[in-house]
Amino acid sequence: MEPAYTDLRILKTRKKIKQAFITLIASRSLETITANDLITTAKISRGAFYRHFKDKEDLILQLxxxxxxxxxxxxxxxxxxxxxxxxxxxxxxxxxxxxxxxxxxxxxxxxxxxxxxxxxxxxxxxxxxxxxxxxxxxxxxxxxxxxxxxxxxxxxxxxxxxxxxxxxxxxxxxxxxxxxxxxxxxxxx
Incomplete structure (x- = not known):
């Protein structure tokens, strides 16, 4: 259940981050995944990641x-x-x-x-x-x-x-x- 955002850019960015997380955790241990790994895999800017989540732990908690x-x-x-x-x-x-x-x-x-x-x-x-x-x-x-x-x-x-x-x-x-x-x-x- 995703939060009720209406801005398509926000939805698209959150979807990219979630998909990057799924891709990474499917093959690696959670402890080895960094925010930088998520940013690179999602192909987003650092600022975009941090506009949505405080850090990797915040992302994990929300997911x-x-x-x-x-x-x-x-x-x-x-x-x-x-x-x-x-x-x-x-x-x-x-x-x-x-x-x-x-x-x-x-x-x-x-x-x-x-x-x-x-x-x-x-x-x-x-x-x-x-x-x-x-x-x-x-x-x-x-x-x-x-x-x-x-x-x-x-x-x-x-x-x-x-x-x-x-x-x-x-x-x-x-x-x-x-x-x-x-x-x-x-x-x-």
């Missing part, structure tokens, strides 16, 4: 916020979907519209983005998964670790799929996840 807002939106839309639809649509989103988020959670990406996405998955697990699990968990601390267990498992699968180059299609991953996610989630995700 991370945009990417996480997109995944939150897709998860909200899929909240009442059956398990297969949920998995397919989420994976399809990450492979296409959410490609930036995929890059940010990859090994080249941002620890902050990974932590934020894990936290969001934990919140989703607490409200959308835990109530449907057949378990003997009774105390708040047991519930906490149950949420951590399921959310880290979900994040781990996404992270591995991204880091291995998304070799499986969203449809193939949906079938795999359908088999490995416990049966009690059949239509509750």
């Amino acid at each position: 991370q916020t945009e990417a996480l807002a997109g995944v939150k939106q897709i998860l909200t839309l899929l909240q009442n979907s059956d398990k297969q639809t949920f998995f397919f649509q989420l994976l399809n989103y990450l492979q296409h519209e959410g490609y930036l988020l995929s890059l940010l959670i990859s090994t080249h990406g941002s620890n902050e983005t990974r932590a934020q996405l894990k936290y969001f998955i934990q919140q989703h697990a607490e409200s959308q998964i835990v109530p449907y699990i057949k378990t003997t968990v009774t105390t708040p601390i047991e519930k906490h670790y149950l949420i951590i267990y399921y959310s880290n498992a979900a994040f781990g699968v996404l992270e591995d799929w991204v880091n291995s180059g998304q070799k499986e299609t969203p449809a193939e991953m949906m079938l795999i996840l359908d088999k490995i996610v416990p049966l009690e989630f059949k239509n509750q995700i």
Whole structure:
């Protein structure tokens, strides 16, 4: 979700910077990317970059916020979907519209983005998964670790799929996840 700018020059410059970031992070570690790399790859002036962002960290923060807002939106839309639809649509989103988020959670990406996405998955697990699990968990601390267990498992699968180059299609991953996610989630995700 990009900010609502109307000046086409601003939109064009921001798009160039975002595309430069995507190009660079697809092949390099986030720590090795400099503002100068972004400026050179985007083919813009130094002043143009700094009119839009304070520094590289500001760019990353804005892109991370945009990417996480997109995944939150897709998860909200899929909240009442059956398990297969949920998995397919989420994976399809990450492979296409959410490609930036995929890059940010990859090994080249941002620890902050990974932590934020894990936290969001934990919140989703607490409200959308835990109530449907057949378990003997009774105390708040047991519930906490149950949420951590399921959310880290979900994040781990996404992270591995991204880091291995998304070799499986969203449809193939949906079938795999359908088999490995416990049966009690059949239509509750």
